[in-house]
Amino acid sequence: MSYSQTLSDRLDSLQAANGDVLRVTSGDRTYEGTLMPHHDFSDPDVLVLKLKSGYNVGIRIDGADGIELVQRPEAPIRKQKEKTVAGDKPRIAIIGTGGTIASFVDYRTGAVHPALSTDALVSQVPELGDLAEIDSKVLFSIFSENMAPQHWQELALAVANELNKGAEAVLIPHGTDTMGYTAAALSFMLGEIPRPVILVGAQRSSDRPSSDAASNLLAAARFAIEQDVAEVCVLMHDSPSDDSFAVHFGTRVRKMHTSRRDAFHSINVAPLANISPGGVAVNHPHRRKGDVKVEARIGLEKDVVLLQYFPGMRPWHFERAISGSHGAVVAGSGLGHVNKEMVEFISKAIYGGTPVVMTSQCLNGATNLGVYDTGRDLLKAGVITVDDMLPETAYVKLMWSLANSDDVAKTMRTPIANEMSERREMHV
Numbered sequence: 001m002s003y004s005q006t007l008s009d010r011l012d013s014l015q016a017a018n019g020d021v022l023r024v025t026s027g028d029r030t031y032e033g034t035l036m037p038h039h040d041f042s043d044p045d046v047l048v049l050k051l052k053s054g055y056n057v058g059i060r061i062d063g064a065d066g067i068e069l070v071q072r073p074e075a076p077i078r079k080q081k082e083k084t085v086a087g088d089k090p091r092i093a094i095i096g097t098g099g100t101i102a103s104f105v106d107y108r109t110g111a112v113h114p115a116l117s118t119d120a121l122v123s124q125v126p127e128l129g130d131l132a133e134i135d136s137k138v139l140f141s142i143f144s145e146n147m148a149p150q151h152w153q154e155l156a157l158a159v160a161n162e163l164n165k166g167a168e169a170v171l172i173p174h175g176t177d178t179m180g181y182t183a184a185a186l187s188f189m190l191g192e193i194p195r196p197v198i199l200v201g202a203q204r205s206s207d208r209p210s211s212d213a214a215s216n217l218l219a220a221a222r223f224a225i226e227q228d229v230a231e232v233c234v235l236m237h238d239s240p241s242d243d244s245f246a247v248h249f250g251t252r253v254r255k256m257h258t259s260r261r262d263a264f265h266s267i268n269v270a271p272l273a274n275i276s277p278g279g280v281a282v283n284h285p286h287r288r289k290g291d292v293k294v295e296a297r298i299g300l301e302k303d304v305v306l307l308q309y310f311p312g313m314r315p316w317h318f319e320r321a322i323s324g325s326h327g328a329v330v331a332g333s334g335l336g337h338v339n340k341e342m343v344e345f346i347s348k349a350i351y352g353g354t355p356v357v358m359t360s361q362c363l364n365g366a367t368n369l370g371v372y373d374t375g376r377d378l379l380k381a382g383v384i385t386v387d388d389m390l391p392e393t394a395y396v397k398l399m400w401s402l403a404n405s406d407d408v409a410k411t412m413r414t415p416i417a418n419e420m421s422e423r424r425e426m427h428v
Contacts, residue, residue, distance in 0.1 A: 004044035007061050014069045021073075022049060024059050025066040031057060032070060090168035090225055092128075094136040094217075095158055097151070097174045097182075098143060125214045131221050132168065144175025144182070149399065152185035153298040159197055160190060160296040169196045169224030171217065176201035176255055176263065179234060183250030184396040185300075187232040187417035194292045196224045197232045199250070203261050219245045219275055227280060230287040232417070233272060237261040246271040249284075251393045251419035254363070267363050268388045269421060284418075299403030301326050306395040308361055309338045315345040322349055327398045327408075329357045331391040336360050336367035337374050347381035355408050357384045357398055359391040384409050387420040 016022060016035060023032045033049030036056060046058045128134050139158055140151060159170050174182060183199050198220045202213035220235045234253045238246035239262050248266045257263035270283040304327040322328045332338050336358040346356050358378060360367050366388040369375030386394050397412060405411040
């Protein structure tokens with residue numbers, strides 16, 4: 001959407017362009033700041049100025065409001081670098097999916113929209129062009145709550161294609177709310193990979209002064225190029241600082257805060273790596289870079305449910321939820337428990353051919369059904385336990401196992417992508 005004809009004419013009369021400093025008088029208030037680009041979700045009568053404080057303000061302009069040109073910059077701000085010519089620089093593929101990292105604020109309503117193209121996002125990080133040849137494209141432009149298994153499958157194929165074409169890394173800007181699910185899905189579907197696949201997000205949209213979008217993307221690129229790591233990972237800030245990050249295994253990470261920059265934590269293990277001004281500390285053994293060809297196994301059984309046990313849960317709650325489903329993951333209490341009434345119905349579901357996997361809603365620690373009577377009854381019924389695997393990771397793995405394995409129980413209990421371990425560390 002462009003400016004309205006009236007506002008466009010006024011800006012043209014001043015020969016005002018993005019990056020110019022304007023003074024706008026609206027009612028009894030005066031604003032002075034840098035004219036920001038007018039994006040697709042901007043109201044046609046709204047100007048967006050970046051104030052000296054660093055914050056942006058949207059101002060609705062009517063005929064009575066004054067607009068003055070104060071200053072022109074010597075050079076355009078945030079000029080997009082031209083793509084580097086293939087040569088001695090490695091090629092990084094960036095596959096956009098949407099989310100806050102690729103979003104702008106609509107200053108008419110205050111809403112955030114996934115409106116920024118991947119090329120525009122990359123242009124905000126000109127340092128990327130100094131590191132690598134950047135090849136960017138948009139696969140989806142959605143918030144992560146709208147990601148579904150079919151998106152994971154399409155994304156896995158796109159990633160495999162880029163890796164097989166020789167990309168040094170694939171970076172995936174992604175919404176943070178369900179990034180852990182996507183990372184787990186890619187971990188299982190891609191299998192052994194020759195180069196890193198790193199999902200990055202942002203807790204604040206790209207046009208906000210406090211945005212973590214550019215720093216996360218740049219840190220991911222540097223890590224991918226400089227470190228001998230070939231894993232599916234999530235990279236986000238691990239402190240409020242601008243230059244401190246954690247790299248998490250894609251099957252071990254969870255968003256633990258709604259809005260903080262350092263919302264993402266590895267569960268039961270230390271992060272794969274920590275990045276600070278002092279350097280990179282790699283904390284775990286990991287796959288190293290190689291020449292393997294990626295053969296994505298994207299089959300998923302989509303009729304799987306993830307349930308959380310709660311006090312007072314009745315058997316028919318469970319029965320209704322799994323009716324017609326081909327698998328169920330239950331996040332039980334404590335060591336992996338449900339009430340006694342539930343055991344009979346779980347046993348009935350398993351006898352009918354529906355695998356039931358038990359995890360713990362505690363997150364830290366592992367399931368252990370051998371301690372109490374109810375747990376032992378669940379084991380007798382055939383419930384599959386998965387040690388310290390996250391409930392959402394177990395959900396994704398069960399979907400994948402049902403479509404790719406003849407022995408679902410064995411596959412679920414066998415570590416494939418760092419999703420479980422015997423030794424655990426408390427990281428919250």
